Amino acid sequence: MRSTVQDIAREAGVSTATVDRVLNERGGVRSRTRDVVIETAQRLGYIAEVSPAPRGEGVVELAFVLPRGTNAFMAMLGRQIEQQAAAKADVSVRIVLVEGFNPETLSAALRGLRGRVQGIGVVALDHPAVREAIRALSDGGTPVVTLASDIAHVPREAYVGIDNRQAGRLAGYVLGRFLGRGDGGGAPRKVAMFAGSLSYRGHQEREMGFRHVLGEEFRTLEIVELREMRDDRDRAHSEALALLDRHPDLAGIYNVGAGNQGIARALAERGRAREVVFVGHDATDGNRTLLLDGTIDAVIDQNPRVEAREALNILVNAVRGTRAAPHPPRLQIIFRENLPEI
Numbered sequence: 475m476r477s478t479v480q481d482i483a484r485e486a487g488v489s490t491a492t493v494d495r496v497l498n499e500r501g502g503v504r505s506r507t508r509d510v511v512i513e514t515a516q517r518l519g520y521i522a523e524v525s526p527a528p529r530g531e532g533v534v535e536l537a538f539v540l541p542r543g544t545n546a547f548m549a550m551l552g553r554q555i556e557q558q559a560a561a562k563a564d565v566s567v568r569i570v571l572v573e574g575f576n577p578e579t580l581s582a583a584l585r586g587l588r589g590r591v592q593g594i595g596v597v598a599l600d601h602p603a604v605r606e607a608i609r610a611l612s613d614g615g616t617p618v619v620t621l622a623s624d625i626a627h628v629p630r631e632a633y634v635g636i637d638n639r640q641a642g643r644l645a646g647y648v649l650g651r652f653l654g655r656g657d658g659g660g661a662p663r664k665v666a667m668f669a670g671s672l673s674y675r676g677h678q679e680r681e682m683g684f685r686h687v688l689g690e691e692f693r694t695l696e697i698v699e700l701r702e703m704r705d706d707r708d709r710a711h712s713e714a715l716a717l718l719d720r721h722p723d724l725a726g727i728y729n730v731g732a733g734n735q736g737i738a739r740a741l742a743e744r745g746r747a748r749e750v751v752f753v754g755h756d757a758t759d760g761n762r763t764l765l766l767d768g769t770i771d772a773v774i775d776q777n778p779r780v781e782a783r784e785a786l787n788i789l790v791n792a793v794r795g796t797r798a799a800p801h802p803p804r805l806q807i808i809f810r811e812n813l814p815e816i
Contacts, residue, residue, distance in 0.1 A: 637805065649695075
């Protein structure tokens with residue numbers, strides 16, 4: 475089947491209107507966005523592919539340091555990085571999996587890559603040891619890109635990922651609208667939060683955004699607990715069971731990170747899967763199933779294809795002495811009724 479404009483928009487991480495403007499050579503589109511749409515349309519066979527001009531000799535060797543574990547989004551991101559790099563004759567990548575919640579392990583992994591690769595992408599904890607490792611890489615001439623979660627005050631090339639504070643606000647707004655603002659006449663309705671680790675700046679920002687929008691617009695909702703479970707499904711399951719037992723009148727859950735399968739299992743075991751409003755992140759295979767059966771009401775999605783593409787582009791350009799502005803992934807809210815095709 476021939477690809478469609480919708481296919482191009484989904485893969486490129488832009489709107490169908492933007493694709494239409496690019497393909498019909500209308501103005502008003504940034505040059506980088508135009509390049510992305512054209513590259514995607516060529517790759518999908520929608521338009522004829524033009525042989526690219528030579529970009530310099532030699533293969534660029536990159537490494538991506540990602541957290542090990544059951545986080546399905548991180549697995550998707552790793553696969554996208556490998557697949558997109560494999561399609562390029564001049565790029566070689568290695569995926570390095572580490573204990574994502576141990577800053578010393580992450581720092582050691584980053585330092586161990588110094589001099590062995592030309593550029594590094596990392597999902598990084600915001601911790602002094604990790605910041606120093608990134609500074610050492612930068613001082614040695616190795617460009618670094620942060621992925622999914624940014625890190626403060628380090629000489630990185632770019633951050634590639636969504637606005638996590640905006641994502642938290644969106645989650646709070648959606649959950650609040652599901653539960654209703656109420657008239658303030660009764661007791662506050664209880665909601666709870668789960669996070670992988672607040673050592674990730676991205677998780678902190680999501681928590682902050684969520685709290686702010688509830689405080690601004692949904693004051694009849696009360697956050698009764700915040701539990702960290704290191705994106706582990708089994709730990710999320712046990713924490714969620716204990717939470718539901720402590721708060722049998724719990725009305726909503728927002729999970730900042732991974733582990734939705736464990737929370738869903740606890741909700742089913744307590745007979746609350748269709749009662750508690752549940753908002754999570756990322757349209758992974760597992761979350762798609764939970765959307766379809768009604769356990770999860772909404773997910774805030776980011777596009778791993780776009781993040782992988784932009785990280786590779788920025789690092790390759792940095793290695794070759796040029797700069798490429800990131801084309802950030804779009805934030806998208808997904809319900810059961812608008813599940814995208816895989």
